[in-house]
Amino acid sequence: MNLLALEFPPVNHLFDWPSIWFEGTPYAINKTVLIYLGSVLATMLLFGLAGRQRESLVPAGVQHVAESGVNFIEESVVMQTIGPDGKKFMPFLTTMFFFILFSNITEVIPFIQFPANSRMAIPVTLALLVWVIYNFVGVRSQGLFGYLKNSLFPPGVPWPLYLIVTPIELVSTFVVRPFSLAIRLWANMVAGHLLLVTFAVLSAAMWASGGVGYGGALILSFPMLILMTGFEILVSVLQAFIFTILTAVYIGGSMHPEH
Amino acid sequence: MTATIRRLAGAFGLIGVLLVLGAVPASAAGETIGTCVFEEILHAEEEFGSLHVLEEPAHKKDLVKFEEDLEKCVEAPSPIFPELDEIIWGGAAFLILFGFMWWKGFPAVQRAMQARSDKIAADLDAAEQAKTEATTVLADHEAQLAGAKAEAAQIVEDARAQADLVAAEIQARANEEVAQMRARAAADIESARSQAVSDLRGVVADIAVGAAERVIKSNLDVDTQRALVDAYIDEVASGNA
Numbered sequence: 001m002n003l004l005a006l007e008f009p010p011v012n013h014l015f016d017w018p019s020i021w022f023e024g025t026p027y028a029i030n031k032t033v034l035i036y037l038g039s040v041l042a043t044m045l046l047f048g049l050a051g052r053q054r055e056s057l058v059p060a061g062v063q064h065v066a067e068s069g070v071n072f073i074e075e076s077v078v079m080q081t082i083g084p085d086g087k088k089f090m091p092f093l094t095t096m097f098f099f100i101l102f103s104n105i106t107e108v109i110p111f112i113q114f115p116a117n118s119r120m121a122i123p124v125t126l127a128l129l130v131w132v133i134y135n136f137v138g139v140r141s142q143g144l145f146g147y148l149k150n151s152l153f154p155p156g157v158p159w160p161l162y163l164i165v166t167p168i169e170l171v172s173t174f175v176v177r178p179f180s181l182a183i184r185l186w187a188n189m190v191a192g193h194l195l196l197v198t199f200a201v202l203s204a205a206m207w208a209s210g211g212v213g214y215g216g217a218l219i220l221s222f223p224m225l226i227l228m229t230g231f232e233i234l235v236s237v238l239q240a241f242i243f244t245i246l247t248a249v250y251i252g253g254s255m256h257p258e259h
Numbered sequence: 260m261t262a263t264i265r266r267l268a269g270a271f272g273l274i275g276v277l278l279v280l281g282a283v284p285a286s287a288a289g290e291t292i293g294t295c296v297f298e299e300i301l302h303a304e305e306e307f308g309s310l311h312v313l314e315e316p317a318h319k320k321d322l323v324k325f326e327e328d329l330e331k332c333v334e335a336p337s338p339i340f341p342e343l344d345e346i347i348w349g350g351a352a353f354l355i356l357f358g359f360m361w362w363k364g365f366p367a368v369q370r371a372m373q374a375r376s377d378k379i380a381a382d383l384d385a386a387e388q389a390k391t392e393a394t395t396v397l398a399d400h401e402a403q404l405a406g407a408k409a410e411a412a413q414i415v416e417d418a419r420a421q422a423d424l425v426a427a428e429i430q431a432r433a434n435e436e437v438a439q440m441r442a443r444a445a446a447d448i449e450s451a452r453s454q455a456v457s458d459l460r461g462v463v464a465d466i467a468v469g470a471a472e473r474v475i476k477s478n479l480d481v482d483t484q485r486a487l488v489d490a491y492i493d494e495v496a497s498g499n500a
Contacts, residue, residue, distance in 0.1 A: 051367025121345030
């Protein structure tokens with residue numbers, strides 16, 4: 001793709017990775033799958049090492065990272081959105097947060113440089129899983145009739161407004177939520193990866209052109225690339241947090257409709 | 260302080276290296292249309308020997324596939340549709356991870372956090388207990404000190420009273436002794452006086468005898484006799500004085 005005299009790779013080539021093993025089968029392994037597996041290993045390693053009993057009063061290293069994560073999920077996610085009842089969802093939410101985080105952060109890890117969540121597979125799978133969970137929790141907490149009533153006819157709304165509110169709530173709660181959850185994560189990671197590739201290609205092209213291009217690459221495009229790399233670290237953490245807290249909000253709403 | 264600065268400098272250095280390293284080969288993730296087409300041609304040539312072979316009717320299907328592969332180089336299939344293999348692997352990976360976290364990872368970390376929290380609470384309780392004990396001991400010591408002070412004051416007071424008593428006793432004894440001495444002195448005086456009187460009587464008797472002798476020797480009237488006796492007595496008294 002030729003854009004303003006720059007040879008830019010086609011977008012599908014930035015995200016669609018060829019199979020490495022089992023090509024042509026439903027269980028083919030490509031770079032995205034390897035990142036998923038790496039995220040699983042990283043999370044297991046983190047919690048496996050952190051869970052070893054130690055006598056130290058002040059946690060350090062991986063123990064500090066894992067405990068801070070658990071504490072963060074408990075205080076900033078569960079207690080803020082569900083309350084003490086939500087502590088039983090802590091393992092699920094913690095797993096989700098770290099899995100998404102590690103799958104995102106590969107975007108800026110040298111020689112990997114690809115966010116696995118810029119592929120739709122995991123965002124949509126997790127979003128559908130969340131949809132099943134919060135609906136199950138809602139039916140279990142309020143009963144099928146109560147859950148539907150509270151979801152479609154929010155209390156405190158003047159009854160004529162139900163003509164407008166109920167269809168909106170129906171579409172919003174049961175149809176749009178999982179897709180908005182998935183697309184938010186996916187689109188952010190796609191945009192981040194495109195930004196990084198854009199500035200990387202620009203830097204390479206300017207440097208290759210020589211002369212004024214050296215200055216342009218050193219002063220403009222490469223510093224921007226470094227800046228964007230730092231920004232994408234923030235986005236990776238933030239998107240993992242947003243996905244997790246929205247999951248908790250949906251579960252909390254199903255458990256406590258009065259909120 | 261120095262260690263903190265060293266750590267901060269190390270952290271910033273590491274972040275800097277990661278940012279630069281992370282930034283440099285970002286474009287390696289993708290490929291250009293040219294390289295894609297070139298790779299497809301190379302692949303076809305490796306498979307068929309020459310691209311002209313594909314023009315033969317026998318390789319019509321291969322030609323169609325080759326053309327499709329070339330078109331894929333410029334086509335961008337919608338990235339919004341997830342791939343089945345990635346869903347299977349990603350979903351399985353997440354479920355395995357969730358199983359591990361549910362069974363082992365999360366409870367272990369939570370136990371470690373709870374153990375630390377319990378230890379801190381126990382240490383705080385122990386410190387509180389030690390403080391209470393120290394306060395009790397301090398209060399005991401202060402009470403003992405106050406008792407000792409009161410006791411000392413009592414002892415001093417008793418000693419003072421005892422001293423006063425002893426002083427009064429000594430005073431009384433001294434007074435008594437003085438009185439006794441006085442009495443003895445008075446008795447002595449009385450005794451001396453009695454003795455003197457007795458002696459005087461003896462002398463008086465002698466004088467009387469002497470005076471009588473004189474009276475007898477000269478016949479005098481009563482007044483003269485009395486005068487003689489008085490004169491004699493005065494004489495004796497002045498002689499004794």
